[in-house]
Amino acid sequence: MNNLVKINPQAPEAEVIEQAATILRGGGLVAFPTETVYGLGALALNLKAIHRIFLAKERPDWDPLIVHVRDMVMARPLMKRLPPDFELLASRFWPGPLTLVVEKDDQIPGEVTAHRPTVALRMPWHPVAAALLAATGAPIAAPSANRFGRPSPTRAEHVVEDLANRVDLILDAGPTPVGVESTVLDLTQSPPVILRPGGVPREELEKVIGEVRLASAVEDETARAGLAGPGMSLKHYAPRARVELLDGEINETVITLKRRVEELKREGKTFYLLANYGDDRLYAQTLFDQMRDADSQHADVILAIMPPARGLGLAVRDRLLRASGSPAASDGEKDES
Ligand code: AMP
Ligand code: MG
Numbered sequence: 001m002n003n004l005v006k007i008n009p010q011a012p013e014a015e016v017i018e019q020a021a022t023i024l025r026g027g028g029l030v031a032f033p034t035e036t037v038y039g040l041g042a043l044a045l046n047l048k049a050i051h052r053i054f055l056a057k058e059r060p061d062w063d064p065l066i067v068h069v070r071d072m073v074m075a076r077p078l079m080k081r082l083p084p085d086f087e088l089l090a091s092r093f094w095p096g097p098l099t100l101v102v103e104k105d106d107q108i109p110g111e112v113t114a115h116r117p118t119v120a121l122r123m124p125w126h127p128v129a130a131a132l133l134a135a136t137g138a139p140i141a142a143p144s145a146n147r148f149g150r151p152s153p154t155r156a157e158h159v160v161e162d163l164a165n166r167v168d169l170i171l172d173a174g175p176t177p178v179g180v181e182s183t184v185l186d187l188t189q190s191p192p193v194i195l196r197p198g199g200v201p202r203e204e205l206e207k208v209i210g211e212v213r214l215a216s217a218v219e220d221e222t223a224r225a226g227l228a229g230p231g232m233s234l235k236h237y238a239p240r241a242r243v244e245l246l247d248g249e250i251n252e253t254v255i256t257l258k259r260r261v262e263e264l265k266r267e268g269k270t271f272y273l274l275a276n277y278g279d280d281r282l283y284a285q286t287l288f289d290q291m292r293d294a295d296s297q298h299a300d301v302i303l304a305i306m307p308p309a310r311g312l313g314l315a316v317r318d319r320l321l322r323a324s325g326s327p328a329a330s331d332g333e334k335d336e337s
Helices: 014-025 047-057 074-079 086-092 129-137 156-166 202-209 216-223 250-266 280-296 313-324
Strands: 002-004 029-032 040-041 067-068 097-105 118-122 169-172 183-186 194-195 242-246 271-274 301-305
Touching: 014 029, 014 040, 014 129, 014 169, 029 129, 040 047, 040 129, 040 156, 047 156, 047 242, 074 118, 086 097, 156 169, 156 280, 169 216, 183 202, 194 216, 242 250, 242 280, 242 313, 250 271, 250 301, 271 280, 280 313
Parallel strands: 002 169, 029 169, 067 118, 097 183, 242 301, 271 301
Antiparallel strands: 029 040, 097 118, 183 194
């Protein structure tokens, strides 16, 4: 791959950053690491470049993009007004895996926000992302650098698998440290609402601003984990293998697991086990990589043990639930959120 370039994750080489920034300024696409997953970047205020993101990802136009900023000076003109809690949250969690949904300024093209009156803003801490934002001096729209519906990319190899020659440059800084996407928090509602659980846990947000609600879609899915039959949730973040969820009290889970393993063996099916072994941070970090690993090993079934719905466990549960959605949902409407 001649568009794949290695870059130092702690101290990105200036000439590589400049090469990437030049491509972005010219309206090109650059895949780059953030602390969450790899992003597919284009200048947020360049309409042609934005169109290229949707084309490359095969992303439907109703799915809005997150706009990345370097600092508050870059963020402020993108917003119509500062909602309550914005400054408090930004001072505590930025740079970091928290995306804040606010009323958008008119200069942001409607295509970026799927014609919503709001925009999702994030300031990543990953040194490569930060250096790229500093070099371009302009906001960068960057959804996850995967094909729509596939597990998000946590390694440059995943970007190559999904997007290869559809991007102008892929910056390879090794695996991303958080491994799941940012928490998306809607500040246009009061109390604020988590639209997508992610890298910043709900509990951490509540320590700073008090009550934070979970969007009903997230709550419903979390509540019916384990009960969900195929077809109940929309398939997304999906490996090719069928994802079966095991949830509930640990002793019962172990019994169910043993039974399923025996059944699958009898049916001649191969399986791949996903579990946290008591460490939700590690589970989040390796989740998408393991889903892709299961596929590369041609596993028929992924048996996934659900972590408890707290801390990063909430984000892991959300992704597993979506990945387990029925195959019927995968060729129809999908929900990237
Ligand atoms: P991705 O960048 O691929 O992780 O996806 C971005 C996600 O952020 C979208 O799928 C939405 O769920 C969410 N998002 C982005 N912009 C908005 C917005 N204006 N309002 C609500 N959610 C948003
Ligand atoms: Mg995505």
